[in-house]
């Protein structure tokens with residue numbers, strides 16, 4: 001197990017670069033085809049005002065950025081990610097689908113180059129589990145958003161129902177890495193997935209951490225039989 005945060009972040013960065021080509025397919029397979037519906041739900045939770053500027057952080061192949069644009073057609077969305085390789089796939093997808101209003105930037109969620117209070121809303125899909133310092137990341141998300149705006153996180157979580165929890169553990173820890181390895185050709189990347197979830201707080205403790213760093217009115221909803229959590233927090237006024 002790698003304990004050095006810089007080395008861990010570098011590994012995550014290069015890993016997402018390696019699995020870029022099959023990333024969308026793997027998402028579809030792993031979630032039983034539900035991933036795009038979940039992104040639409042997360043996007044709607046932003047409740048953006050008109051002509052909003054929104055950040056999709058850890059945009060990857062840009063599906064969430066595109067879901068935000070589809071839900072709020074007058075918004076402008078910045079898709080940012082620290083892996084240039086996967087970001088290029090996002091740029092190509094937005095161009096292929098001829099979606100306007102989306103721009104892209106390379107950026108690390110722990111240290112973003114955007115000024116304070118830039119965005120009217122921020123969404124992230126499958127980011128928080130991957131960062132080496134969760135509280136620092138949450139504070140950074142809060143910093144770049146305007147007071148009163150919403151920060152929405154969509155992330156895998158630990159199912160709580162006993163029977164489903166056991167089935168999910170079997171699938172997630174043993175079956176999914178094999179399927180992921182076969183489809184992506186990178187067994188290690190999909191072995192990392194259960195490891196990263198094991199070290200990540202469950203939905204209720206994550207809510208508490210968001211409150212602790214200062215988000216207001218934090219709530220979450222569970223999807224996918226409790227295997228997916230969408231957390232929403234309001235950025236406080238100074």
Ligand SMILES: C[S@@+](CC[C@H](N)C(=O)[O-])C[C@H]1O[C@@H](n2cnc3c(N)ncnc32)[C@H](O)[C@@H]1O
Nearest residue numbers: 016058059060081082083086108109125126130
């Ligand atoms: C599982 S992918 C999710 C992509 C996309 N949000 C989605 O909904 O499919 C996770 C993404 O997080 C990015 N990522 C992880 N840690 C990051 C960080 N510290 N800063 C920026 N991006 C990060 C990875 O490069 C990767 O593209």
